[in-house]
Amino acid sequence: DVKVTQSSRYLVKRTGEKVFLECVQDMDHENMFWYRQDPGLGLRLIYFSYDVKMKEKGDIPEGYSVSREKKERFSLILESASTNQTSMYLCASSLRNNMNTEAFFGQGTRLTVV
């Protein structure tokens, strides 16, 4: 089975802190994604990566950056956390990036910025 693991289930950080959310997948998938999920807004794509050291902006990249130094690991960075970044963050991976390939998700990180 594909396993996508996010480093934390719950995280509380202070405003202005630099926050790292880590995601690791164990199935050699090429594609990895970071979403945030908010009530009434659904899942919104922050960044995605098709290969090591490659990244592309999603729909809401402002205030975030990402790093993919190794194929299995995709990190989301909040450069200076703000209260409006309090949310559920979901990492996903997929083998390919075509129409018939499902994405597999981690368990999610509930981030609270105070």
Add this chain to the structure above:
Amino acid sequence: AQKITQTQPGMFVQEKEAVTLDCTYDTSDQSYGLFWYKQPSSGEMIFLIYQGSYDEQNATEGRYSLNFQKARKSANLVISASQLGDSAMYFCAMRGNAGNNRKLIWGLGTSLAVNP
């Protein structure tokens, strides 16, 4: 632009009965894939079922089936013999086959409650 619409914010069903969760979509792609995911209160998104736009038969996975009506652009999820563990959020998603449309596009979800 691609779009997924789930018109039912919440649904209730009695245990052991069947339930249909609605999903309509809009896309300019000729080829695309449709997905359903389940999200329990624990938070993890679980892949349930896939339907390709060129598949002639409706997809089936255990108690899940997808009622695909291409002309109506609908891809409804049918859960047969509901169980208490089916209580969760359900999301419909779509993926095209070219360029920017390869990103997964999501609906806002339907909250399903299964009553004993």
